[in-house]
Amino acid sequence: MRNRLEEKVAAQLGPTYTYETHKLSYTISHTYIPDFIDEANKRIVEAKGNFPLEERTKMLAVKKQNPDWQIEMVFQNPKAPINKGSKTTYGDWCDKHGIAWRKA
Numbered sequence: 123m124r125n126r127l128e129e130k131v132a133a134q135l136g137p138t139y140t141y142e143t144h145k146l147s148y149t150i151s152h153t154y155i156p157d158f159i160d161e162a163n164k165r166i167v168e169a170k171g172n173f174p175l176e177e178r179t180k181m182l183a184v185k186k187q188n189p190d191w192q193i194e195m196v197f198q199n200p201k202a203p204i205n206k207g208s209k210t211t212y213g214d215w216c217d218k219h220g221i222a223w224r225k226a
Contacts (some may be wrong), residue, residue: 123141128141152180152183154180154184156168157169163192164190164191164192165191165192165193165194166184166191166192166193166194167194167195167196168181168193168194168195168196169196169226170195170196170197170198170212171197171198171199173195173197173202173204173212173215175204175205178204178215181193181195181219181221182219185219185220185221192222193221193222194221194222194223194224195212195216195221195222195223195224196223196224196225196226197212197213197223197224197225197226198225198226199212199225200212200213200216200223200224200225201213
C-alpha cells in the first residue's frame with residue numbers, strides 16, 4: 123500500500139479485493155482547432171512561439187488519431203530547448219516524431 127488511507131480501506135474491504143493488480147485503459151476526448159488548414163490537401167500548419175509539454179502531447183495525439191493529415195510546425199525559434207536544461211530542441215523533437223517543421 124502507498125499510504126495509511128489505502129491500508130485502512132484494504133482492511134475494510136477484506137481479502138476479496140486485490141491492490142493495484144490491473145491496468146485499465148481510458149481515453150479523454152478533446153477537440154483541436156488548427157491555426158491554418160488546407161482542407162483540400164489535408165495539411166495543417168501550426169505556428170508556435172512556445173511549445174510546452176501539453177502542446178507536444180496534444181500534437182502527438184492529433185497526429186496519431188488523424189494519420190491522413192500532414193502536420194507542419196512553424197516555430198519562432200526551432201532551436202529553443204523543449205524544457206529548461208534540455209539539449210533537445212523543438213526541431214529535434216519534431217524530427218524524432220516525424221513532424222515537419224520550419225522557422226518562421
